[in-house]
Amino acid sequence: MQKVFSYIKYLIRSTNQHGIHSPFVYDLTTKCFYKKPDSFNKKALKAHRFSILSNKSKIEITDFGAGSKVFKSDLRAIYKIAKYAGITSNRALLLSCITAYFQPKTVLEFGTSLGIGTAALHIGNPNAQITTLEGCKNTAEIAQKQFDEFSFKNIEVITGEFTKTLSTLKFENSLDMVYFDGNHQKEATLKYFHHCLQFIHNESFFIFDDIHWSKEMESAWLAIKKHPKVKVTIDTFQWGIVFFRKEQEKEHFIIRV
Template identity: 60%
Template sequence: MWYKIKAFITFLLKSTNQHGIHSPFVYNLITKCFYHKTDISKVDSFNSVKQWLHKNHKTINITDFGSGSKVFKSNKRKVSDIAKVAGISNKKSLLLLRMLNYFKPQNILEIGTSVGLSTAILSIGNPNATINTLEGCTNTAAVAQNLFDTFKLENIKLNVGNFKDTLIPITSKAKFDFIYFDGNHQKEATLQYFNLCLKTVQNNSIFIFDDINWSKEMQEAWFLIKKHPKVTVTIDTFFWGIVFFRKEQVKQHFKIRV
């Protein structure tokens, strides 16, 4: 907890808003997306999905392949608690909806489905996209699939299994223009997933890494990702690290308050 507080104070001291941004691409992204209003109909759809999960008090056993939870002390958890505590926050959800509306990605990959809240946002944000999502735990995947069926989110394909078994095949046969990394908050795994997904990159591809300030090792992973020669522009929002591969851009790194 103290590490994140210290990291946040450092972020506040070094971050900015649209003022002083000399990159037209980043300036437009901030003013026309980050600080723009979210489509109210999509917000309503998101709230319906969130409330559905919050009313699900079924207890399931979790198989956690990542860094574990700093909140839950047991692998037996209520679906409602998972959605409230470990699910994507409202702030991230609204920004994700705005980014999907702004960029309109057609081929989306999510690494870490959990109970399906963030996946539902990807579908709501762009119902015309093809979405592949990966989940390691069969019980949380079952909850997610029930959610997708209930809300008729038919553009989602759920792939269940250890990421070591599911990520390599899917990145070997497809190109993605939007990848959301939220499956493992450990340095080694994050870098492994990043390197595997690089083969899917196109000029306009976007990677979003969740919780880059979760720990010292996640900050180290983010530092190495920024240094990669294929990476041109990055944006640190404190809770996300956003990566662009646009060859027409000079290499620049931004810290933006959202």
């Protein structure tokens, strides 16, 4: 019920491009969010997803996050993980469009899972160097096999609990993009957010998945919006997108996507 009420509030408060007065956000909305997706990218994403949905084998899941609202058992069929718990086709396509629009060179992803979101990041910009973190060894192995099968290059999968693996990462260059989709708990989300702040530059942006997943995540999103380094945020209900552009006035948008 919490998520239903949050969605009703979102629908009441959200707007489209006609209610946006920021040129930066207006261009992002009209030239990315509402633009017709590239047909090649759409076909590539569809082929990758179909390959995973065709996998009927089962794997044991190790979950260090908030757990699943869908599955009761840790033994799960791969195709069911993709179908019921993975990123949807529409969101994967939008993620690919966002990556294509901004062309980030260095990307960090929290939560590889089966690699569908990672594939969207890669397809959007094949030249991006993607570092993706996954807590579960078995899902990480499936994702890596998929990347090899589709010849997705420049993707490094790091397996282990985020609190342990994150501290070992040393980025020579700043991070252009961070996609948070690995732990839907307030304390962990804010911890990862603050850690990644040390790698940002003026054009960096973060995407937080499931910001309305729980009251806890909504509280985390509110704290992120208030951070002094955060200048522009966009709430699409499913995602919270954060920008650090110093030339922008601090402003928050709720946009129907």
